[in-house]
Amino acid sequence: MQLSEFDFVLPEQLIAQEPLKQRDQSRLMVVHRYSNKNEHRNFRDVLEYLRPGDVLVMNDSKVLPARIYGTKISTGAQIEVLLLRQISKDQWETLVKPGKKARVGETLDFGKGLMQGRIIDHTDVGGRVIEFSYQGPFLQVLEQIGTMPLPPYIKKPLADKQRYQTVYARQEGSAAAPTAGLHFTHQLLEEIRAKGVKTVQVLLHVGLGTFRPVQAEDITQHHMHQEYYEITPQAAKVINEAKEQGGRIIAVGTTSVRCLETSSNNEGHVLSGSGLTDIFIYPGYKFKVIEGLITNFHLPKSTLLMLISALAGKDKILQAYQEAVAERYRFFSFGDAMLII
Known part of the structure; x- marks a missing residue:
């Protein structure tokens, strides 16, 4: 077919x-x-x-407000992360843009220090496994830094x-x-x-x-x-x-x-x-x-x-x-x- x-x-x-x-x-x-x-x-x-x-x-x-924007601590370059699936308490399977610059070992900063993420592995579909560190409940932090992951064909912000x-x-x-x-x-x-x-x-x-x-x-x-x-x-x-x-x-x-x-x-x-x-x-x-x-x-x-x-x-x-x-x-x-x- x-x-x-x-x-x-x-x-x-x-x-x-x-x-x-x-x-x-x-x-x-x-x-x-x-x-x-x-x-x-x-x-x-x-x-x-x-x-x-x-x-x-x-x-x-x-x-989840699963789309989070941050920077690479090493260079200050902008990076976008989409949370896909929780693997363990603080480890998530993600998609990262730009992917070519998201190398294993890189540390990312989100919300000006509210959360950090370390890239620890690749996935078989081109994504990344990120281990996050933060203070307090994860979902409360995510509510502060994340946005709704609207599909790319929706161009208008959600009120x-x-x-x-x-x-x-x-x-x-x-x-x-x-x-x-x-x-x-x-x-x-x-x-x-x-x-x-x-x-x-x-x-x-x-x-x-x-x-x-x-x-x-x-x-x-x-x-x-x-x-x-x-x-x-x-x-x-x-x-x-x-x-x-x-x-x-x-x-x-x-x-x-x-x-x-x-x-x-x-x-x-x-x-x-x-x-x-x-x-x-x-x-x-x-x-x-x-x-x-x-x-x-x-x-x-x-x-x-x-x-x-x-x-x-x-x-x-x-x-x-x-x-x-x-x-x-x-x-x-x-x-x-x-x-x-």
Whole structure:
């Protein structure tokens, strides 16, 4: 399967540069897996497509202010660091710009002495392992010196950094938001639960694996980067009981999908636990857990586009994307949503 098969033309003006004033007022394209019908709705209408007994599975990872700017102590040169994954208490896997000047042994200064970092190793994807030193709780220091790691296609500064967090975000650790969840409000979630739909939270810290570009023309040669995931025994119990009783498991976002499909056995039984996942889902994959997905509109040639193509069919998804362009949907992180069901 070739990378070029997942390309499409997207006018730049359709890339959303800021969130809407109201989270749940984005548009919603409903793609029906077993028919050729697509519907154009408002996101709040998602309630109409959920049934009592269904389970909505959400990734409650919280975005770190993971982009930090500093200087090399040896030369005073400016340097940018993106935190990707915590390896141990003070050691992080990172991306560094400019990478050529980030040599092992270099010491970096952030926030005029609030934090220092020593580069101790390279990673297999061109990143760096940095060991940090600081006074006080790490997250408190990071809040002072870090900025939200908005994707490079968003050029406009974010007025309210909470708009790059879901309302149910709980545990810090992501280098990017699980953006499908940005459309939900507390009120909408209450209405969903009142209908008899259960909501369950799982965890996958979004790192390089989710947004690393595919370079290989033969997509089967692409290797995902590892990301940390966690499913509690209670979450697994709710999901498994719902499946046994005929309820549908509907994931909010591709990260929730990857978490669930990683942690399930061949019978589709979800196992609790935690670990690292590098699961790569593309057409031909047989889903074991989910029957529906709420997602945003994704980048051309991305692993996220490949995942939703595996669920609904590549031709159906690319046709839906053409329709979304024609209908002037807003794309990517702050854009509109799609329900595949």
